[in-house]
Amino acid sequence: MRKLKISVLIIGAGPAGLSCALWLVNQGYKPVVLERASHLCGMLRFNHHENDWLLGFPGYTGQAIGAKFLEHIQSKNLDIITSALLTSITQREHGFLVSFTESGRQIQIESDYLVIASGMRPRTPVELIKLSTQYPQNFLVGAGELYLDDFKVGQRVALLGGGDNAFENAFHLALRGVFVDIYCRAEARARDEWQARCKENPNISIHLHANIGQFSVSEKEVNFVENGELRLADVVVVMYGYEPNTDALRKISPWLDTAINEKGFIKVNVYQQAPIERVYAIGDVTDRPLPCLPSAIGQGSLAAKAIVLDAEGMLQ
Ligand SMILES: Cc1cc2nc3c(=O)[nH]c(=O)nc-3n(C[C@H](O)[C@H](O)[C@H](O)COP(=O)(O)OP(=O)(O)OC[C@H]3O[C@@H](n4cnc5c(N)ncnc54)[C@H](O)[C@@H]3O)c2cc1C
Structure with a gap:
């Protein structure tokens, strides 16, 4: 030694x-x-x-x-x-x-x-850390993994989180023609200006009190459940702070x-x-x-x- x-x-x-x-x-x-x-x-x-x-x-x-x-x-x-x-x-x-x-x-x-x-x-549930290791193209953890230039018009992104990072990135993705669903576990915490911009953008949907889970990947598409409803996305981005x-x-x-x-x-x-x-x-x-x-x-x-x-x- x-x-x-x-x-x-x-x-x-x-x-x-x-x-x-x-x-x-x-x-x-x-x-x-x-x-x-x-x-x-x-x-x-x-x-x-x-x-x-x-x-x-x-x-x-x-x-x-x-x-x-x-x-x-x-x-x-x-x-x-x-x-x-x-x-x-x-x-x-x-x-x-x-x-x-x-x-x-x-x-x-x-x-x-x-x-x-x-x-x-980045704060991330273990299940999502495992998925991001298994499917790095479909699950991105933290703002540092998100390269805006990698996204194409018409792609569907599920953005998990309710803070400034989630709303700001959703807004920039939407400007590039990406369809973004923001899933907040409770109320949104992002600053009012970002919430207002996202609410006005037709490419963005905001889901409050969203209880999500049961993720699976098939044919490059992510399936998951939100409050009992099946949802789809091409990429899931985790921004839980x-x-x-x-x-x-x-x-x-x-x-x-x-x-x-x-x-x-x-x-x-x-x-x-x-x-x-x-x-x-x-x-x-x-x-x-x-x-x-x-x-x-x-x-x-x-x-x-x-x-x-x-x-x-x-x-x-
Ligand atoms: C996407 C992104 C955008 C950002 N934008 C901005 C910005 O616009 N403006 C700004 O001012 N800041 C920004 N930041 C924040 C800034 O990068 C951090 O505040 C800064 O890096 C903090 O430095 P640090 O040395 O305290 O911690 P870190 O940069 O987190 O470094 C900590 C180091 O400790 C190591 N470590 C951890 N545990 C152990 C261990 N047990 N043993 C040995 N090593 C360990 C880690 O591997 C890491 O290398 C951003 C960060 C990210 C990720």
Whole structure:
């Protein structure tokens, strides 16, 4: 078994984790970043929309911004371990012992500080996750899977969800001549402007209090039942919102429970410190309102600065 001793271990190589690592490296630290996936940049990898929300990157897609982040990070010779599967995190007197496997190898890292940057994932019932693996053309999970240009005039889409994401995407699909049925489990939660636009569009039907299930696929068509009625669609898009990636961490480190709120997010103070000594949390996994890319990057740098001050005994 390989063993390492370091000062800061960061879990998650999304924008928050990479930003934290960058700031630490620039201050003379040698953090290690553990990433569960085989790729870096987290949710940015699934954002193919051109945006105008990050200062200095007009017209870039999330993926293009991610490529710039990687270029910067690679110039720093940072230690990032991908496809890392955490198996345990135990508390020590002055830090943590983190065990994980990578390509079948078992590795242990002793670290003074732990930074959790594990982000969020689309909230999806297990049945729909299985179907999306089995029929990837017919079931798309989360906004990141939906490429508007892939749809053709006359196609039928069942959009599951009642929030802004569902209504906004339904509207853009309908503009392309796609017939969209939006199925909301209760009332719609989307902003009034999106609801109004969708209600006015003849290509969109909105189903409220829709109890749906019994999905099956035949001849490339999806059949399912809504409140006892048989429905058909070419593609089912699931947009039930997002949930924090903390359940896997809780399973292997139950002591983290005291730092997690009722929705599964990690509680933090103004310095991104969780209510457990030497544990910090940053980005979408924290209980902060309105998560987004710029705030994830900002929280990463803030945590790095706070850790450096704390290590020097200067954090109040
Ligand atoms: C389609 C789409 C459109 C978006 N549009 C915008 C927008 O217009 N403007 C905007 O500001 N933001 C947008 N966002 C949101 C933005 O991408 C996120 O706010 C940002 O990526 C959050 O960064 P993060 O590092 O906190 O989390 P993530 O990007 O989620 O990264 C977390 C990383 O942690 C890893 N991880 C999870 N669990 C573990 C574990 N147990 N062990 C190791 N690694 C783990 C994940 O694999 C992932 O790589 C969009 C996101 C999507 C998907």
